Amino acid sequence: MELSEDQFLDRFLMFIEENRWSFGGGVRTIIDGYYINADGTPGKPVWPEEDK
Template sequence: MRKEFEIQGCIEVPPEVTEDEFWNTFIGFVESKGWSFGGGIREIQDGYYILADGSRGRRVLDE
């Protein structure tokens, strides 16, 4: 039997933490438990999604 949890939320980190640093730490924790994660990540700053080019995208609350 497989058991899964769907995660919907945000994790607040200090401004100097990069997306890669967060992702590597998060995945490292998950894998250290022998678990796996399927999904993605989206950076948010001041309530806006940050696009791949570093510019501000849509507001989070507009979705």
Template sequence: MRKEFEINGCIEVQPEITEDEFWSIFIDFVESKGWSFGGGISEIHDGYYILSNGQKGKSVLDENPDL
């Protein structure tokens, strides 16, 4: 039997790292440990979620009013 941990947080990276690069490195790390990951990823810039078209979406504070 395996157990799971739910992750709820942000990882800050250098500005030149793309979402695809980060995702690849993250998944490679997880899989190198024999683990698996189920979930998604959202890019945040200056406190706003970035939409697939590159524009700013909702503020993270709209989703997390306690922050």
């Protein structure tokens, strides 16, 4: 099943709220250990200490 980012967030936040948990973060696309920028290019590594 494929979901848009908005659909995923809606379902994820509903799940969090139903369990009376909290979530203060965001979501970012990760490919091959790198965050993907809005323009589709690789950004910072997810684990910078492993990039050395």
